[in-house]
Amino acid sequence: MLTLATRSHTRTLLEAAALTAPDADQPAIIYLETDHEPQVITRAHFRQQTAAYAAALRGRGVQPRDLVVIAHTQNLESIYAFWGAMLVGAIPSMFPTLTEKLDPAIYMENMAELARLSDVRAILTTDAFALTLAAHVPCAVWGTSDLQADSADALTAFPAPSPDEIAFLQHSSGTTGLQKGVALAHDAVLNQLAAYSDALALRDDDVLVSWLPLYHDMGLIAGFLLPLVQGIPLVLMSPFDWVQHPAMLFRAIHAYRGTLCWLPNFAYNHCARRIRDRDLEGLSTASMRLFVNCSEPVRHDSHQQFLSRFAPLGVTAAMLGVSYAMAENTFAVTQTPPGVPARLDIIDRDVLTHENRALPVAADHPAAQVRVSCGPLIAHSEARVLDAEGNPLPDRQVGEIAVRSDCMLTCYYRRPDLPLPADGWYRTGDRGYRAADELYIVGRSKDLIINAGKNVYPQDIEAIANHVPNVVPGRAVCFGVPDEREGTELIALVAEVRTQDPAEQRQIGAALRQAVAAQSSVTLTYVKLVDDRWLIKTSSGKIARAANRDKWLREQEQG
Amino acid sequence: MIDETTLREQLRAYITRELIRDAKYPLENDEGIITGGLMDSFSLAEMAVFVEKTFNVYIPDADLTVAKMDTLDQMVARVLRG
Numbered sequence: 001m002l003t004l005a006t007r008s009h010t011r012t013l014l015e016a017a018a019l020t021a022p023d024a025d026q027p028a029i030i031y032l033e034t035d036h037e038p039q040v041i042t043r044a045h046f047r048q049q050t051a052a053y054a055a056a057l058r059g060r061g062v063q064p065r066d067l068v069v070i071a072h073t074q075n076l077e078s079i080y081a082f083w084g085a086m087l088v089g090a091i092p093s094m095f096p097t098l099t100e101k102l103d104p105a106i107y108m109e110n111m112a113e114l115a116r117l118s119d120v121r122a123i124l125t126t127d128a129f130a131l132t133l134a135a136h137v138p139c140a141v142w143g144t145s146d147l148q149a150d151s152a153d154a155l156t157a158f159p160a161p162s163p164d165e166i167a168f169l170q171h172s173s174g175t176t177g178l179q180k181g182v183a184l185a186h187d188a189v190l191n192q193l194a195a196y197s198d199a200l201a202l203r204d205d206d207v208l209v210s211w212l213p214l215y216h217d218m219g220l221i222a223g224f225l226l227p228l229v230q231g232i233p234l235v236l237m238s239p240f241d242w243v244q245h246p247a248m249l250f251r252a253i254h255a256y257r258g259t260l261c262w263l264p265n266f267a268y269n270h271c272a273r274r275i276r277d278r279d280l281e282g283l284s285t286a287s288m289r290l291f292v293n294c295s296e297p298v299r300h301d302s303h304q305q306f307l308s309r310f311a312p313l314g315v316t317a318a319m320l321g322v323s324y325a326m327a328e329n330t331f332a333v334t335q336t337p338p339g340v341p342a343r344l345d346i347i348d349r350d351v352l353t354h355e356n357r358a359l360p361v362a363a364d365h366p367a368a369q370v371r372v373s374c375g376p377l378i379a380h381s382e383a384r385v386l387d388a389e390g391n392p393l394p395d396r397q398v399g400e401i402a403v404r405s406d407c408m409l410t411c412y413y414r415r416p417d418l419p420l421p422a423d424g425w426y427r428t429g430d431r432g433y434r435a436a437d438e439l440y441i442v443g444r445s446k447d448l449i450i451n452a453g454k455n456v457y458p459q460d461i462e463a464i465a466n467h468v469p470n471v472v473p474g475r476a477v478c479f480g481v482p483d484e485r486e487g488t489e490l491i492a493l494v495a496e497v498r499t500q501d502p503a504e505q506r507q508i509g510a511a512l513r514q515a516v517a518a519q520s521s522v523t524l525t526y527v528k529l530v531d532d533r534w535l536i537k538t539s540s541g542k543i544a545r546a547a548n549r550d551k552w553l554r555e556q557e558q559g
Numbered sequence: 560m561i562d563e564t565t566l567r568e569q570l571r572a573y574i575t576r577e578l579i580r581d582a583k584y585p586l587e588n589d590e591g592i593i594t595g596g597l598m599d600s601f602s603l604a605e606m607a608v609f610v611e612k613t614f615n616v617y618i619p620d621a622d623l624t625v626a627k628m629d630t631l632d633q634m635v636a637r638v639l640r641g
Contacts, residue, residue: 035621100625101594243601245620274604276611452601506585510595517596524596525580 001204001230004379007194011163012186013086017231018046028228031076032237032252034245041076043231046083049076053084054158056147060140064089064161066121067169067413071095071111073126074214074238077144079224081124082214086168089161090121093169093181094215096521098129099240103518108136115139118181118414163187169413170217170327172455181413182217182327192221192330192407193229195379199335200260200290202230207287209235209258211242211249216453218295221331222262222323246271247279250313257287262323264295264453268302269487272309286314290338293372294323296450297441300344300370302487317341324374324439328426330407333383334439336375343373345435356398358433358440373438381405384425385434396435400445401428447545449480452488456480456522458545464519465495470508472496475535479549481526492526494548496535505529528552561614567635573609574631578602588632593625600625606634616641 002010014020018028024044031039041049062068068085070092072078078094085092098107111123115137122140125133130143161167167189169181208227212219219239227234235256237248249271252258293303303320322342324334336342349369351359361368377383384392385399393399402425412418421427429448432441449456458478465476475496480489493516497508509527516524536547567588576582578598586592593600603623611617616638628634 101596240600243599244603244623244625246604248620270601270604274601274608276608276617278611278617452599513596515596517594523599 001202002190002194002197003202004194004198007190010190012161012165013167013189013225013229014160016083016225016229018043018228019050019083021231026231027233028231029076029079030233030235030256032235032248034241034248038255039076046080046228049080050083050087053080053147054087057081057084057090058088058158060122060142060147062088062090062121065166066090067118068092069095069111069114069120069123071097071123071125073097074240078124078214081147082168083228088158089165091166091168091183093171094213094220095171096213096215097125099521101517102521104132106519108133112137114179161186163190164410166410166413170220171215172327180415180418183410183413184330185410188407188410189221189225189330190229191380191405192332193226195381195407196222196226196332196335197230199332199337199378201338202226202232203259204232206232206259206289207235207256208232208260209249209252209256210262211237211239212262213239216295217325217327217331218262218264218453222292222294222325243270247275250275250280250283250285250310253285253288254283258285259287259289260292261288261290262292262294264488265293265298265302266296266452266486266488268293268306269485272302272305273485275309280313284314285310285319288315288319290321291315291319292321292323292335294325294332295453296488297443298322298342298372298374299484299487300372301484303342303372305487322372322374324430324441326403326428328409328428329381329403329405330409332378333381333403333405334375334377336373336438342375343436343438345371345373345440347371352398352442358396358398358435358442371440371442373435373440374432375439376437377439381407383434383439385432386427393433396433398431398433398442401430401432401439401441402426403428447479449478449489449491451480451491451522452486454522456491456520460520461491461493461516461522461524462543464515465493465512468495468508468511468515470497470499470504471512472498472532475532475543477535477543477545477548479545479552481549481553483525490525491522492528492549492552493524494528494530494535494552496532497529498532500531526552561639563635563639566614566638567631569613570610570634570638571631573613574598574606577609578605586631589630591629592631593629603628610634610638614638 027040028043028046029041068090070078082092120139127143130141134141163186166183167186172180210223212223235252321336323332325332348359348361349367382404384402387399404424429445431443461478462476466473478493481492483490538544575584
């Protein structure tokens with residue numbers, strides 16, 4: 001197993017246990033789908049399939065360091081393609097696929113922009129979509145049937161990359177122009193996996209269960225590379241399947257004796273509220289060691305709801321862990337120790353808001369607020385809390401978190417306009433504090449919205465709204481609204497219109513919701529249409545996001 | 560046997576109030592609720608819980624998809640099948 005103690009024995013990700021370990025009959029991946037039999041992929045089968053993809057990519061002329069974008073639905077094929085590309089020394093990057101809600105024309109425009117900006121060698125997708133997409137992008141597009149290899153004995157035929165070569169890219173969400181490809185080298189990823197596995201006290205008999213998308217860091221690193229590199233079974237499902245059928249996660253844990261599972265905060269609420277009792281009959285989670293809450297702000301209340309709903313199945317407070325992570329650090333910066341409940345810090349909400357200080361108070365204090373710890377730093381990652389001038393702050397003072405480690409990105413791919421900090425301290429944009437050697441996150445410096453684990457940039461949504469007919473251009477504002485029931489931020493949009501006619505307003509509202517769903521894959525929960533007196537503008541005529549959000553919240557409270 | 564009109568109006572009221580979060584929203588019978596961006600596909604699971612509690616009808620996972628449950632008409636028809 002890859003640990004800090006054995007780290008020097010591994011040079012690249014191509015030495016992953018799924019590709020090289022003995023016991024070729026062991027399952028590497030168990031793939032689950034509603035209404036289908038489970039597919040068990042042994043290491044032998046995984047090797048054969050990835051080698052076949054490598055041979056096919058080589059046959060198509062893919063060279064080391066070529067960028068290969070994988071835009072499939074989440075399935076086994078996309079997984080083989082990812083590893084096949086790495087085997088030939090190319091740089092794979094997982095991308096969301098075109099879904100039924102998205103507008104195909106806009107999706108293809110975004111892919112074309114990506115292909116131009118990042119010099120993509122090829123996009124891999126389904127046969128059904130390949131022909132259409134090929135007509136719209138300035139690079140090769142290959143469907144499944146284009147990548148049928150003649151020979152699959154190619155596994156050892158490629159020279160191993162050097163450990164400091166870029167292994168893959170992890171793309172941020174957002175419009176293509178703003179999208180950043182986080183380039184991660186083999187040694188950075190291996191450093192992360194070694195340190196993180198130690199923090200998790202990873203064991204040979206662990207079983208990882210995941211529904212997370214492979215185009216986000218949590219799904220890609222924790223829910224995919226970690227098990228395949230370490231040689232523990234990965235029980236995987238698709239995020240689209242899981243959100244509609246959340247009980248499948250518990251069936252999977254029960255059937256395969258799952259021990260580890262990563263979830264964004266909203267998933268705790270989703271599971272607690274939206275699984276029918278009948279779907280849980282006879283199921284047990286007693287095999288679990290750790291659920292890790294990560295990738296959006298952790299709420300104590302979400303953990304409590306999860307705990308009270310699933311305690312009868314064997315979930316305990318000691319199973320509910322937390323991690324603070326980001327793609328730029330490969331993944332984890334912190335992790336709460338397994339087997340102990342995450343620490344709680346009860347602080348004064350008013351002192352936090354007005355003095356940027358986490359002042360401990362008694363649980364029955366009128367302004368008491370419970371903060372859940374993200375745990376201590378993992379080995380070889382450092383963090384500082386900085387004031388506005390960049391000076392380190394003492395414990396319990398809130399500031400921006402900066403991170404330094406041996407698992408940082410190599411660069412933002414083909415983005416010389418985004419240099420890395422010269423001193424190695426990456427400024428995260430997250431606000432938080434340290435107390436007793438653990439890190440607590442309290443918010444963001446920027447306007448970013450985190451909706452159900454997804455990063456949503458308000459300017460992207462506003463840009464979509466500005467193109468909807470009868471919305472006054474430049475007069476739309478988007479912001480996040482924390483929602484206790486959902487355990488995440490919901491998205492609100494206020495748009496200025498010139499009509500007061502209810503029928504016309506209804507039509508504009510529907511068009512706004514439709515446009516955002518089709519172009520961004522998120523849902524607007526609140527749409528408010530206003531006249532030219534409502535929006536608050538700055539002296540330069542710009543829309544002030546925070547001020548409009550506060551006004552909207554006040555109006556909501558007043559009903 | 561559930562009365563179709565009662566069922567339809569109860570579902571409409573629940574969806575607009577709880578899932579779209581706008582009780583006054585004039586939801587049409589054939590309006591795409593998920594494809595129209597009114598609620599996300601997570602809400603299908605929530606609706607299934609409501610349908611089971613309120614009408615004692617268990618909709619299996621295979622039927623809880625955007626393609627099969629996008630409009631009020633589709634939902635009503637599925638619940639009536641029991």
